[in-house]
Amino acid sequence: MQYRPFGKTGKKLSALGVGTMRFKLGEENGFENAVQLTLEAVKQGVNYIDTSFGYLGGQAEKIAGEAVKRAGKEVYVTVKSNGLTDVSADACYKRICDSLKNMGLPKAHFFILWTVLNYDDFMKMTLPGAAYDGAVRAKKEGLIDHICMSAHASPENIIKIMRTGKIEGLTISYSVLTPHIFEPVLQTAAELGIGLVTMNSLGGGLIPQNPGLFSFVKQDGDESAAAAALSWSYAHPQITTVLSGMTTLDELNENLRAFSKSENSAESEKRIAEVNKSFSDITGFCTGCGYCAGCPAGIDIAVLMQAFNAIKFTGGIMDYRRKDERLLENIRICYRLNMISSFMPPDTKNPCLQCGECESKCTQHLPIIKRIAEIYKRFDESAYSEKHIMDRLRNIFSVNYEKIAFWSAGLYTKKVFSYFQKLFPNQKSDFFIFDKNEKLWGTVCDGIRVENPSKLLEIKPNIVVISNYIYSEEIYRDIKQYENSGVRIVKIHTGNDVPWLF
Ligand code: SF4
Numbered sequence: 297m298q299y300r301p302f303g304k305t306g307k308k309l310s311a312l313g314v315g316t317m318r319f320k321l322g323e324e325n326g327f328e329n330a331v332q333l334t335l336e337a338v339k340q341g342v343n344y345i346d347t348s349f350g351y352l353g354g355q356a357e358k359i360a361g362e363a364v365k366r367a368g369k370e371v372y373v374t375v376k377s378n379g380l381t382d383v384s385a386d387a388c389y390k391r392i393c394d395s396l397k398n399m400g401l402p403k404a405h406f407f408i409l410w411t412v413l414n415y416d417d418f419m420k421m422t423l424p425g426a427a428y429d430g431a432v433r434a435k436k437e438g439l440i441d442h443i444c445m446s447a448h449a450s451p452e453n454i455i456k457i458m459r460t461g462k463i464e465g466l467t468i469s470y471s472v473l474t475p476h477i478f479e480p481v482l483q484t485a486a487e488l489g490i491g492l493v494t495m496n497s498l499g500g501g502l503i504p505q506n507p508g509l510f511s512f513v514k515q516d517g518d519e520s521a522a523a524a525a526l527s528w529s530y531a532h533p534q535i536t537t538v539l540s541g542m543t544t545l546d547e548l549n550e551n552l553r554a555f556s557k558s559e560n561s562a563e564s565e566k567r568i569a570e571v572n573k574s575f576s577d578i579t580g581f582c583t584g585c586g587y588c589a590g591c592p593a594g595i596d597i598a599v600l601m602q603a604f605n606a607i608k609f610t611g612g613i614m615d616y617r618r619k620d621e622r623l624l625e626n627i628r629i630c631y632r633l634n635m636i637s638s639f640m641p642p643d644t645k646n647p648c649l650q651c652g653e654c655e656s657k658c659t660q661h662l663p664i665i666k667r668i669a670e671i672y673k674r675f676d677e678s679a680y681s682e683k684h685i686m687d688r689l690r691n692i693f694s695v696n697y698e699k700i701a702f703w704s705a706g707l708y709t710k711k712v713f714s715y716f717q718k719l720f721p722n723q724k725s726d727f728f729i730f731d732k733n734e735k736l737w738g739t740v741c742d743g744i745r746v747e748n749p750s751k752l753l754e755i756k757p758n759i760v761v762i763s764n765y766i767y768s769e770e771i772y773r774d775i776k777q778y779e780n781s782g783v784r785i786v787k788i789h790t791g792n793d794v795p796w797l798f
């Protein structure tokens with residue numbers, strides 16, 4: 297195993313890190329198998345486990361904790377808090393304490409402010425009394441060693457956040473699919489001494505599922521496109537650790553072999569250069585080189601074109617329980633957009649002026665104008681814009697309801713509710729959230745209490761809005777009987793929609 301210093305933290309992390317959200321807990325002995333898999337990784341030299349309260353319903357933390365306790369040597373582990381849901385310092389501090397309790401550990405080495413979407417959100421999270429202060433308190437008390445962040449924000453936003461000096465480490469999505477776009481992030485991290493962990497090195501599963509398309513990643517001696525993609529990430533000296541969510545011993549061993557041979561800097565540079573060159577040889581692919589920058593309409597062309605690449609892939613990302621092929625393509629485009637920069641357009645009117653400047657500069661000679669028109673058409677048909685969310689809510693709430701309920705608790709409802717508040721800032725209704733997860737009953741989400749669904753008829757809301765994408769149909773089937781008692785039940789999503797949050 298190879299190790300590199302993690303920024304200025306004084307810690308050296310292994311090249312491979314264990315991601316804990318893909319364990320197969322449904323199988324017989326699933327929990328113990330996951331612990332054993334993690335322990336085997338540790339035995340082979342892995343010393344970094346990335347986990348979160350949000351993975352596998354809290355089981356991932358328990359697995360990580362168990363592995364750390366049984367490891368018999370120092371293994372670094374994470375705790376996470378999302379500053380959008382754990383808004384206050386107290387909520388963030390409590391989250392850290394709850395996670396440590398769940399893992400059965402006295403401390404975690406790395407706290408990660410989880411899934412920061414942009415610079416403005418980060419600044420809100422670091423206001424006095426907000427989430428960041430909770431992490432500072434935990435650090436003072438020795439519950440954590442370092443404050444880090446994971447981001448799904450644009451490279452510009454990530455760089456601005458790094459320059460605030462508030463984070464010691466950073467986890468970003470980085471793969472052969474987005475090399476050039478995130479290069480400035482890598483350079484800035486190195487310049488500022490901020491440690492870098494990368495996730496989604498296999499493009500969210502796209503690389504192993506499209507081995508033919510990605511065969512160009514393989515160099516002499518590489519076992520597979522997936523193994524080569526991991527080696528390619530680690531070939532960047534700014535990256536300390538490459539995360540991989542493994543489910544079997546075979547996958548672990550393949551990953552370990554990818555990191556077993558140490559490359560010197562000339563070999564690494566050659567690997568990066570050859571992969572980048574082959575990537576640019578693929579007809580019709582945007583490489584993210586950024587030569588098209590400077591659009592007079594303010595369009596971030598490289599980001600849109602990189603997302604459009606996803607149309608050429610199959611499988612990979614989760615299917616969100618949808619089957620229609622065109623819808624799945626739309627989901628893939630929007631998913632990639634979110635991975636790259638959390639972009640959602642204000643509306644679906646195509647902003648392109650068709651001046652043609654970008655096409656004359658494009659190194660790949662892409663039909664950018666046509667592709668942008670296609671992307672905006674797809675945004676429209678799949679309701680992917682802020683205007684669509686607002687219009688949906690305007691229609692649903694054309695009547696003034698006394699009691700309004702959302703189903704279910706979490707970030708999705710939070711996002712929908714934030715648009716509701718923008719639309720109806722003076723609404724005096726009583727709000728409720730219902731959720732089947734009993735652990736959430738009595739907790740507060742965005743100032744609204746989460747209730748046991750058995751209290752639905754007692755509370756008797758006028759309307760229940762199903763603000764959930766994946767399980768929308770199932771939830772509706774479960775609760776439609778309440779319509780007979782006069783409760784209006786509305787699904788916020790219709791059949792062609794893509795998720796509004798990934
Ligand atoms: S053609 Fe459209 S996308 Fe390209 S530079 Fe002009 S306005 Fe921007």
Ligand code: SF4
Pocket residue numbers: 581582583584585586587588589597598601602657658659660661662664
């Ligand atoms: S110039 Fe072409 S290949 Fe390069 S980022 Fe722009 S659209 Fe992509």
